[in-house]
Amino acid sequence: MNLFLASTSPRRRELLAQLGLPFTALDVVIDESRRTQEPVASYVERMAKEKAEAGLQMLDDPAGALVLAADTVVALEDELLEKPVSREQAGAMLRSLSGRSHVVMTAFALKTAGCIRVQRVSTTVFFRNVLEREVGWYWETGEQQDKAGGYGIQGRGGLFVSSIVGSYTNVVGLPMAEVVMALREAGLEFVG
Numbered sequence: 001m002n003l004f005l006a007s008t009s010p011r012r013r014e015l016l017a018q019l020g021l022p023f024t025a026l027d028v029v030i031d032e033s034r035r036t037q038e039p040v041a042s043y044v045e046r047m048a049k050e051k052a053e054a055g056l057q058m059l060d061d062p063a064g065a066l067v068l069a070a071d072t073v074v075a076l077e078d079e080l081l082e083k084p085v086s087r088e089q090a091g092a093m094l095r096s097l098s099g100r101s102h103v104v105m106t107a108f109a110l111k112t113a114g115c116i117r118v119q120r121v122s123t124t125v126f127f128r129n130v131l132e133r134e135v136g137w138y139w140e141t142g143e144q145q146d147k148a149g150g151y152g153i154q155g156r157g158g159l160f161v162s163s164i165v166g167s168y169t170n171v172v173g174l175p176m177a178e179v180v181m182a183l184r185e186a187g188l189e190f191v192g
């Protein structure tokens, strides 16, 4: 079976590469708009599914292919924090995350020509109080722009995280313990 990763995210590519399994990355771009009143859990699962489907459609020979895709969202109570598009928005996001917890959800989908499996994993992340002078400093690091919630736990954003409950790699973009199990069930073994 040939493994494909339908993702432009460098973090996802690095995480999957750690397994040492050969795979090909596909640059999928889909419409990521959320439907009116679509629950967050349904939205993130639909995004993962649509990315995997779009990935399979890019292949000349989809038979024998296994396409992995994922989507990550940051939920602060009822609000979804997307990728910040400006310095102001990024600063507002960081202030809103300060001194409290939020939930990072990643859904991943594994798709073959015949079937699809979608799984969602949640991690609770606690932020310490973010100082006002750190808000401008963090923007200048350039880390916020391409990340849901406007921070990267794996980078300098980790300086704001006091603790987490749940999977760390889930926050980075791919819950590896669950992905490994799902790949195994699909017939791909990465050790032994």
Ligand SMILES: Cc1cn([C@H]2C[C@H](O)[C@@H](COP(=O)(O)OP(=O)(O)OP(=O)(O)O)O2)c(=O)[nH]c1=O
Binding pocket: 006, 007, 008, 009, 010, 011, 012, 028, 051, 070, 071, 072, 073, 074, 104, 146, 147, 148, 149, 151, 152, 153, 154, 157, 171, 172, 173
């Ligand atoms: C919260 C958080 C998010 N992120 C990233 C993971 C994802 O790449 C991104 C969420 O956006 P996504 O839309 O899930 O993914 P993407 O657009 O980067 O890539 P693709 O759709 O092609 O797979 O935010 C971190 O890297 N670290 C973090 O701590």
